[in-house]
Amino acid sequence: MADNVKYTEESIKSLDWREHIRLRPGMYIGKLGDGSAQDDGIYVLVKEVLDNSIDEHMMGYGRTIDIKISEHLVEVRDYGRGIPLGKVIDCVSKINTGGKYDSGAFQKSVGLNGVGTKAVNALSQYFRVQSFRDGETKIAEFEKGILTVDKPLEKTTERNGTKVVFTPDATVFKNYHFIPEYLENQIWNYAFLNAGLTINYNGKKYFSERGLYDLLMRKVDDEQIRYPVIHLKGKDIEMAISHSNQYGEEYYSFVNGQFTTQGGTHLAAFREAVVKTIREFYKKDYDASDIRQSVVAAIAVRVQEPVFESQTKTKLGSQSVGPDGPTLRTFVNDFVKTELDNFLHKNPSVADAILKRILQSERERKEISGIKKLANERAKKANLHNKKLRDCRAHYDDTKVDEELRNNTMLFITEGDSASGSITKSRDVQTQAVFSLRGKPLNCFGMTKKVVYENEEFNLLQHALNIEDGIEGLRYRMIVIATDADVDGMHIRLLIMTYFLQFFPDLVRNGHLFILDTPLFRVRNKKETIYCYTDEERQRAIHKLGKSAEITRFKGLGEISPEEFGNFIGEEIRLDPIILNKETKIAELLSFYMGKNTPNRQAFIIDNLRIERDLALDDPKKAQSEEDSEAA
Incomplete structure (x- = not known):
């Protein structure tokens, strides 16, 4: 058979720029996704267009950017120099065409490789550029x-600049939707990193005077912060740091205005420098984990010709500040050592607050060291024959694995054998793992981290x-809570969320926690089957397939056969992200839902309880369709 396959000149294919981007979109924008994760491709498209406008501002051209984003249409208008008119088409459709190869025109910019806008163009069902x-x-x-349209030059009275309008291609980004919180975070980051820049987004103004100080004040709960934010600036570097009462470490790192969600050389250097400086200041060799426990910080650097580890620029690999400059590690270390040490000497009350936080972390660590050792030994044995984990x-942390695969892990x-069995049988063994709970997990609200090691299930999950x-x-990359959509399932969901919010809030803040959305109904006739996630979808399905269609109500995940389950966790998977923002006060949230304030919670439930029938009666048309479907 193999002898019949001819390896000739016809076997060698050369794809043009557009075909290559559309065939391998993950190489250019990371994972595709439907918009439920903050690093999904549709947000990268917005970022690639915005980066060009930001670079113009950084070069001193344009102090305002106007953005409009509706359900599927994105518009970005800047007031920079405008793309040279004779090169407008080339700049958005020819790879390796751009102004950023001339480092004199764009010093320390983000988009260096002339690919960004071309990727947006190739992956949009409609793309319009105007200079x-x-x-x-x-x-x-x-x-x-x-x-499709190449208009001749026209006269205009509008200010210089560039306007880009695009609609992501629905055949590439299936069932996509923009989540407003993700877009808002993205736009705030641009404002924080470009003091003096005004961004008008959907009628709201985004502006920052104090840069990373403002960023940290937006991210940190005022009541959780241990001392006023330390904000230090130098040439091509800025940092802000404080400690909170929460577990974990929380960092926001940036290079040339790019949010490096996976960190890199600059963040590693910063974390090391903070530990080294504090040890030298107090003249004591504190454990690095005690110094960094509960830290919340932001670092931004500007370097010439940064080298990123992927096209999406989420992790910095650069080792130097510029062609003739010091290594990035030395640059960051020297700045932190000098400026942070000076600040602590001048502000003894802050220095005392940091010391108290370190000593508290040290005490907590020593308290659990005994149980931690035993628990880890148990976990190692369990891992050899861990029935809980399939x-x-x-894996996300394996850099040898293709980035697109890692992003889909x-x-x-x-909870329960039937649900675990359905997912285990229908999952993609390449990227999807299953962890089975034996029942309702412990309500760990108000407990210390000791419980993570004392509770075998929590320890194995960790x-x-x-x-x-x-x-x-x-x-x-994604931790997906998959429980039934009934009262017990909701309770288990809350208990798992409490575990993560209490002990690993940075994991939630970084957008790794999701809830699996599973269908409530199956509507089918002999020709077609439609799975419905809401009552509105059920009504539409009945209208489409006719009143004689068979309607099944799924009461639990265990009722859904493995064959059917494969439809819900494959390409069409629907995930609801757990999003924390400035207004989310974790301590208050957990106290209300998981604490002992039973009368308050009961009153809240009673006030907000509305059954399906009540919802239908709010809308006469819907009430009528309910009666029609019941008759059917």
Whole structure:
């Protein structure tokens, strides 16, 4: 058979730029996704267009950027120099075409490789670029990267700048939707890193005067902070740091305005420098974990020609500040050592607060050291024959694995043998793992981290995720709570969320925790089957398939056969992210839902309890359709 396959000139294929991006989108924008994760491709598309406008601002051209984002349409208008009119089409459709190869025109910019906007163009079902320059304007329109409209130059009275409008391609980003909180965080980060820049997004103004200080004040709960934020700035470097009462470490790192969600050289250097400086200041060799426990910090650096470890620029690999500058590690270390040490000498009350936090962390660590050792030995034995974990082959922390595969790794946390069995049989063994709970987990609200080691199930879950020493070694990019949509399932969901919020809030803040959305109904006739996640979807399905259609109500995950379950955890998977923002006060949230304030909680439930029938009666049309479907 193999002898019949001819290896000739025809076997060698050369793809043009557009075909290559569309065939391998993950190489250019990371994972595709539907918008439920903050690093999904649709947000990278927005970022790639915005980066060009930000670079213009950084070079001193344009102090305002206007952004409009509706359900599927994105518009970005800046007031920079505008793309040179004769190169408008080339700049958005020819790889390796751009102004950033001339380092004199764009010093310390983000988009260095001339790919970003081309990727947006190729992955959009509609893409329009317009440049305004010195009284003239040029417009070009594309569909999936193919030029459809090339208008001649026209006169204009509008200010110089560039406007890009695009709609992501629904055949590439299936069932996609923008989550407002993710977009808002993205835009706030641009504002924090570019003091003096005004971003108008959907009618709201985003502006920062104090940069990373403002960022930390937005991210940290005022009541949890241990001392006023330390904010230090130098040439090409800025940092802000404090400690809180929460477990874990929380960092926000940036390079040339790019949010490096996976850190890199600059963040590693910063974490080392903070430990070294504090040890030298107090003249005591404190354990690094005690110094960094509960730290919340942000670091931003600007370097020439940064080298990132992936096209999506989420992790910095650069070792130097510039061609003739010091190594990045030395640059960060020297700044922190000098400036942080000076600050602590000048502010003894802050120095005392840091020392108290370190000593508290030291006491807590020593208290659990005995039980921790025993628990870890038990976990090692259990891992050899861990019936709770059905692992997958690829892992998020394995840099040898293809980035697209790593980005799709997920751990389903399930309860009960039937649900675990359905997921285990229908999962993708390459990227999907399953962790089975034996029942309702412990309500760990108000407990210390000691309980994580005393409770065998919590300890095994911690080891399965590899988060004992922080989230740098996280083995799965997505942690998915998969419980029934009934009262018991909701309670288990709350208990698991309490575990993560109490002991690993940085894991939640970094967008790794999700809830699996499973269908409530199956509506089918002899020709077609439609799975419905809401009552509205059920009504639409009945309307489409006719009133004689068979309607099944799924009461639990165990009722769904493995064959069917494969439809819900594959390409069409629907995930609801757990999003924490400035307004989310974790201590208050957990106290209300998981604490002992029973009368308050009961009153809340009674006030907000509305059954399906009540909801239907609010809308006469819906009430009528309810009666129609019941008759059917």
